[in-house]
Amino acid sequence: MSLTRRTPCGTVRTEQVGSDVDLYGWVHRRRDLGGLIFIDLRDRSGIVQVKFDPVHAQAHAAGGGLRSESVIHVRGPVRVRPPGTENKELSTGAVEVEAHAVDLLNRAQPPPFAVNEDGAVDEQLRLRYRYLDLRRSRMARNLQLRHRMTKAIRDFLDDQGFVEIETPVLIRSTPEGARDYLVPSRLKPGHVYALAQSPQLYKQLLMVAGMDRYFQIVRCYRDEDQRADRQPEFTQLDLEMSFVGEDDVLDVIERCFAHIWKQVLNVDVPTPIRRITHAEALRRYGVDKPDLRYGLEIEELSAIFATTEFKIFRQALDSGGVVRGIRIPRNVGGKEIEALTEVARAEGAKGLAFWHREPNGWRSPITKFFSDGELTGLAQATGAQPDDVVVAVADRAEVAAAALGSVRKAAAGPLGLIKDGNFEFVWVTEFPLFERSKETGEVTAAHHPFTSPRPEDLPLLDSEPLRVRARAYDLVLNGTELGSGSIRIHDPEMQQRVFNGLGISREDAERKFGFLLNAFRYGAPPHGGFAYGLDRVVMLAAGEETIREVIAFPKNQQAEEVMTDAPAPADPKQLRELGLQLMPRPPQAR
């Protein structure tokens, strides 16, 4: 069996007609006509039809016994298919291979689910037999798409003068950020490494080291609960540049996306990608990662109802709140309104006001509470046409934004406003530097503690830190946050001021980040960068709903890898070596 003579299944063409080929692959499907037998033979390159004619008795006999997913070797000449029997669905459809010799290399049991079709199969089962699942066209296509994407990224960044440099995975744990995966040290008992959540600090130090333009396609680890777009280990495209401002970073990133979208999907991404400030995103779309594939913009209606006597609006406005609404360009029924009301309530709104626009006025249970002027204003502000519906929330600005942001998202699908293959990129800029933690009430870094404040907001740093805006930006695609970046602090005194704002004392900062502050005292260039989730990018490019569909061996919601059954119970011998002892489990746990 000489693999050098192998012809990939999907590459057989009319040029090879008459010459013998050696095919190696999996039996995709068998069609036994009694005399003639046809087999679709599959490998990564595609599918080719193999013909078993009774004239070649030995091969024909072997062909009759072949089962789906068995691995075989076939030798024989390429033939032109008889006129009228070509298959336009296959790249190899003009020809077929006439089997003269067949080797059964591995006989397959019937697989637990159909490998030769892409129908729905329980995900747990797919993951347990992932090696079979990866044979199916959907996953094979996704993994190859992912490869082409990482290659396009490397090609582009190399061309732009970036150097790919690996950084440590076993690093010092820092308290900020997500929960760390810890790795105990054998050589230093009682000490632990953390698996890197990102190469953030190392890449900044590479800038201090004069590497100028760095990137890395890098695995990152975060021990948090799973989501459709979150895995405990995921891959980032991480990059950092010296002597740059926001526009330089955004420019490289958007040209990078334009390049890979063109290379991989043959889709043009218009550049520059539009920008919207964080504050404007919240006002117009209710979220900091707006989906711009559809309109349904949130309208500010507070002025129209400034003197309203409608009690619910009155109370909201009097206590400093707002009235905002969305025009829904269709007559949605009571059931749909009810569903949207539930969506709004889930975000803390007390309810959802709604009016049906009619040729001469409005129809709604609450119309009677409003003056003609208010209703005219409503029509003008929303541009509502007859048969449209306007929904509104009166509440604190944050609640109204969140509620209408959710309503907007929930309404778009049923209204048929989301078209397949539509990619709407948008930069969200001017993020706040700090935010207040919902549960502890402490001030934390909105992005990370190394993000530079905007110079014009520096006077607010000590007095009103929550109003300080950062030189930070997110890239959003179709309502999914792809990644974020910022211009970093490169001055030790500024870094210390921001640490102060975060309640990190000088001693704390020296202990945890002394190496960084130290480095900044030896000639640190101004620098900034970006990182995005490669899995999410591939997911969106592949039209998938979860990143598990673009990861070869993902983990489930319990962070288990069900094929190998990881994690597994700790071996006492390993624990002894590490100087570790397990605590007894609390009785209520499992």
Next chain:
RNA sequence: GGCCCCGUGGUGUAGCGGUCUAACAUGCCUCCCUGUCACGGAGGAGAUCGGCGGUUCGAAUCCGCUCGGGGUCGCCA
């Protein structure tokens, strides 16, 4: 931890108080078939309906608990 959805032959679904001795498609097994390509035809095997408990004369179907999976909120500097 909260909320929501889903567990029925190998796979995917239907059935949602009695007619279920559980249906359909596909896969599997046997036989027929020389131009199929989701080949076709005939026949066959295969599920006590995730588990436990309850309601009921009667439960796949209703209720409770539980196990497993997924989505989401919290969390993700």
